[in-house]
Amino acid sequence: MFFFQSMPVSTYDWWMRAGFVYPSCLAFALIAIFIFGSCWGSFINVCIWRMPRHESVVSAPSHCTVCGTDIRWYDNLPILSYILLRGRCRACHAPYSCRYFVVELVMGLLFCAFFVKAGLTQQVPGVLASGWIMLLFAMAAGWIDAKHRIIPDALTYPAMILGVTAAGFLPEVWGTEKWYAAAALSLASGLIPGAFLGAFALIGEKLAGREVLGWGDVKFIAAAGMLLGLPGAFFTLFIGSFAGSLGGVGCALYRRRPLRRTAIPFGPFLAAGAVLWVFFGNLICRALRG
Numbered sequence: 001m002f003f004f005q006s007m008p009v010s011t012y013d014w015w016m017r018a019g020f021v022y023p024s025c026l027a028f029a030l031i032a033i034f035i036f037g038s039c040w041g042s043f044i045n046v047c048i049w050r051m052p053r054h055e056s057v058v059s060a061p062s063h064c065t066v067c068g069t070d071i072r073w074y075d076n077l078p079i080l081s082y083i084l085l086r087g088r089c090r091a092c093h094a095p096y097s098c099r100y101f102v103v104e105l106v107m108g109l110l111f112c113a114f115f116v117k118a119g120l121t122q123q124v125p126g127v128l129a130s131g132w133i134m135l136l137f138a139m140a141a142g143w144i145d146a147k148h149r150i151i152p153d154a155l156t157y158p159a160m161i162l163g164v165t166a167a168g169f170l171p172e173v174w175g176t177e178k179w180y181a182a183a184a185l186s187l188a189s190g191l192i193p194g195a196f197l198g199a200f201a202l203i204g205e206k207l208a209g210r211e212v213l214g215w216g217d218v219k220f221i222a223a224a225g226m227l228l229g230l231p232g233a234f235f236t237l238f239i240g241s242f243a244g245s246l247g248g249v250g251c252a253l254y255r256r257r258p259l260r261r262t263a264i265p266f267g268p269f270l271a272a273g274a275v276l277w278v279f280f281g282n283l284i285c286r287a288l289r290g
């Protein structure tokens, strides 16, 4: 640990330089972060299953959804347990969805990828916190919406609170030193696109006579704004709408149904837009500034 102390803390790219000087330390950090990310992936799996069923994600211990047996800690290790038990319950041998394995693996990889990327920016802790939260939120919201056509409030409200709180604790990411200014900026960055999309949903509903846009999608954009900022929220909305329209047309053609009777969930497309912004947002900003 000695070199962590000898590194100047004022410059945030210390770990990056440490990684080049001590590759084994970088490898160790990446393994630790992969495990950390896959543990959060495991929690997201619990959210994906329980939130649409209005169950608490914290109170009851993990249990088999078929036979109800509590899952022991050694059968609940992310990725490993799924492989060792070949994706089945130890008690009743019911097969588990491959989602458990996929979400844990993907979150581990995304956490590592974003750790490397954040090391190249100026405000590592703040960027890491809001980026990781956004990745977890996008995974949960996208998956639940794809499966249940709903983005639960139990997901969007905590994401908003975390976004504003992270801004307050690490205001330098928002270009200010005052915690209340950063928190206010974060709040406004969510409320503006949320109000914009909310107005669109209301007007659309009036004109079409049916729901054209779910309120879960509106809250998703508001939460994305509070985590990523105003440009990130509008980018997410733009990419989500564009990709969602393509997806809708593709789906209508594939099912040979008229477009207006083809309903596809918007959430996964919004989630994909937000993930793109997490990884490429600063490059896009720089390109637009010229």
Ligand SMILES: [Zn+2]
Residues within 6 Å of the ligand: 064, 065, 066, 067, 068, 069, 089, 090, 091, 092, 093, 094
């Ligand atoms: Zn079981």
